[in-house]
Amino acid sequence: MVFSSLLFLFLFLPAVLALYYVSPGRVKNLVLFLSSLVFYAWGEPVYIVLLLLSTLMDYSFGQLLGSPKWNQIQRKWIVVCSVVMNLGVLSYFKYADFLIQNVNQLLGTDIPLTDLPLPIGISFYTFQSISYIIDVYRGTAKAQRNWLDFATYVALFPQLVAGPIVQYNSLAEQLNKRSVNLEMFAEGIRRFIIGLAKKVLLANNIGLLWHTISSTPPDALPMFTAWLGIIAFAFQIYFDFSGYSDMAIGLGLMFGFRFKENFDSPYRAQSITDFWRRWHISLGSWFRTYVYIPLGGNRRGLWIQMRNILIVWLLTGIWHGASWNFMLWGLYFGVILLFEKWWGLQLLKRLPRWVRHVYALLLILVGWVLFAFDQLPIVLHYLQAMIGLNQQPLWENTTLYLTYTNAILLLVLVIASLPHKQPTSNSIRSLLAVPWYGLLLFLSVAYLVDSTFNPFLYFRF
Structure with a gap:
């Protein structure tokens, strides 16, 4: 689903806005999160699992970084693990076939391609997740204790597919408290x-x-x-x-x-x-x-x-x-x-x-x-x-x-x-x-x- 479609303009968006504004304060993020999953699933339902696993992984890393029991070296290794895993997933889906093609051409091999479709928006939400981990490590943002709030940040449908890339520390307070006037x-x-x-x-x-x-x-x-x-x-x-x-x-x-x-x-x-x-x-x-x-x-x-x-x-x-x-x-x-x-x-x-x-x-x-x-x-x-x-x-x-x-x-x-x-x-x-x-x-x-x-x-x- 894209914003410039009749389905989005006349069905999805009005329904989400109606649900959002009739929902009480703390339920609003739940509405946004579930709506974002529907938005994402409309094009690629299989990759919802990937999005959820990525979200759970980085939420867990954030909790580790937020714990005072780790020393600085251990905290650095937590960041390294998170970045490597995020970039590993991104590289597998986005660059594996490119690498295989070039290896086949260079060495004359016949390694089969994965032929996996690229998950929509993976470059954007991967970079946002990495920004969260690094912001927490640097102390420019606190680890998000509420999984739903963090999942809403990662999956937020207005900028999930094509950005803008939202750094976590610029949105942290808005996830917990925001208001809209006319x-x-x-x-x-x-x-x-x-x-x-x-x-x-x-x-x-x-x-x-x-x-x-x-x-x-x-x-x-x-x-x-x-x-x-x-x-x-x-x-x-x-x-x-x-x-x-x-x-x-x-x-x-x-x-x-x-x-x-x-x-x-x-x-x-x-x-x-x-x-x-x-x-x-x-x-x-x-x-x-x-x-x-x-x-x-x-x-x-x-x-x-x-x-x-x-x-x-x-x-x-x-x-x-x-x-x-x-x-x-x-x-x-x-x-x-x-x-x-x-x-x-x-x-x-x-x-x-x-x-x-x-x-x-x-x-x-x-x-x-x-x-x-x-x-x-x-x-x-x-x-x-x-x-x-x-x-x-x-x-x-x-x-x-x-x-x-x-x-x-x-x-x-x-x-x-x-x-x-x-x-x-x-x-x-x-x-x-x-x-x-x-x-x-x-x-x-x-x-x-x-x-x-x-x-x-x-x-x-």
Whole structure:
């Protein structure tokens, strides 16, 4: 089940909201937990067992860390055991077949693949569980004594499937005590509608253009068509993922939770450093808090810092998927960030603002080529098409047709990518007085009723 489905909008969400608000205080987490299991089971009922076992395991480790009878060395081993087991489960389901394929190719063996489907959201809830263990170990959060409250944190359906990744210490107090007023609920509805419209009206429609262009062999693409295609993909993945994050934040508000923002107009960035402060903020914050700083950050000299940055970005790439293109994508940005950190940013400061912006966008688009194709030969051929090395013309009639028929949509996407001020007036008044949100909801539902093209890119992560 996904947020952008008629089943979720008109059956699941109204039923859960009704049950939640008629339930007494301490029962609310039970309602959320059971509802989250139903939400998760709708797509993969078998993997509920995995989710519950993972939850029970990390709850137990948290209880061990919360006990005063362990010394510091023993506490470290508890953390190590938890992290190894969490990453072991994640690696088995997400990376086992990738490893087997490469071993078979390298050694000429014929080890059978597991062919296990990837549990939805496993990357997100695994990272959240690890954040809990480390937060308790560091003393930035107390061990959660109530298993139900902890299970609600792990399984919470608004951010279970695609984040944002919620670090435990940012949500601990809200799990035990929270409240919702009418203004907060109305703001949640507003954010959800905006996210739904971004996903359904913008991401899905521009995704059709990307699907059309990416279905053509790169060797046959004119240069301008190749650029049009990767621009379409850049818009699709942004509005797909940021739209889902907006819906998650909106749902959180409806249930009394305040999740941190996950995007901040990333395509207005003037450097790659700036871009990664604006894109998937929760993932960057997680790696900085639980990997980069523990490795030593920038405290142990230049070469150690360079090593740490490259490790973080290699892991960032691997986190997104079991494929060489994701590793290359992560290292690509890692190298650029190293360049900017020691030379590039100083150089960029001397350039006009528009030059910095073009520089960032070009590098981002090249990065999306690495991200979009899981076969490296196709990546290479697509990049060749973008620079005109595939012996095709700059454009052809199809290029002009695709540009013309999508011109208005592209203009809307550019405008929607710009930063927008939050409503300054009361959120309730904004929601009721402005028919804009009602129109967005109506158009989104109409699209879902009429269309069969409703992909969700981050399901595979």
